[in-house]
Amino acid sequence: MLAKITKWAVLIIATTAIVLASFSTTILASASNPTPSWGSWKDTTITYQTNTSSSYYKSVWKNAVNRWNKVGVVQLKAAKSGEKADITLTSSDTLSTKSGQLAGYTNYSYLKKGDDNNQIVSAKSTLNRSLLNKYNYTKSQRTNVATHEIGHALGLSHSADESSVMYASDRYASIDHQDKVGLQDAYQN
Secondary structure (H helix, E strand, C coil): CHHHHHHHHHHHHHHHHHHHHHHHHHHHHHHHCCCCECEEECCCEEEEEECCCCHHHHHHHHHHHHHHHHHCCCEEEECCCCCCCCEEEEEECCCEECCEECCEEEEEEEECCCCCCEEEEEEEEEEEHHHHHHCCCCHHHHHHHHHHHHHHHCCECCECCCCCCCECCCCCCCCCHHHHHHHHHHHCC
16 A cells, blocks of 8 residues: 555656646746837836826826836836826726727827837827726726736737736736836837
8 A cells, every 4th residue: 555655646746846847837938928019118207197087096097107117117207287298197987999898098109110119209098987897896906907008108019928917808917027028128229
């Protein structure tokens, strides 16, 4: 009986080692694939204004801004009164596109300089209050959506990795290492 238990234990240990090695490889692979970018601002200091009367959504946007500022690649600063902001952050009762209802959406203008080296000149990110309410998004999940939209305003594209804040349809992800690397790549020029 002892020989059977020992063989079983060795098999479990070997299987666990293979699973851990596989998991480790997956983590390294995801960290080595930065979130793609399509452009960047001319400078790493970018101004924003929050254009909503809701103190709740102002705090959601502020939390998202703080997340990107903590990454340390760009510095998002509130525009001074009367100053035109680079990025406008807002919310709307409804937000529909040809693709249907969206939790958030970002419009931007840019100067074409190459395939992924465009210079962003303005951006507007909007959160869809009715959809976020309808599906009971928590404040943290709304902040994740706002962080995703600011990521677009900073020049990041969608990521294929579900752990990225830039994954197309996930309210649970926040800024990941690959998002930081993608932002660094976009702004290293």
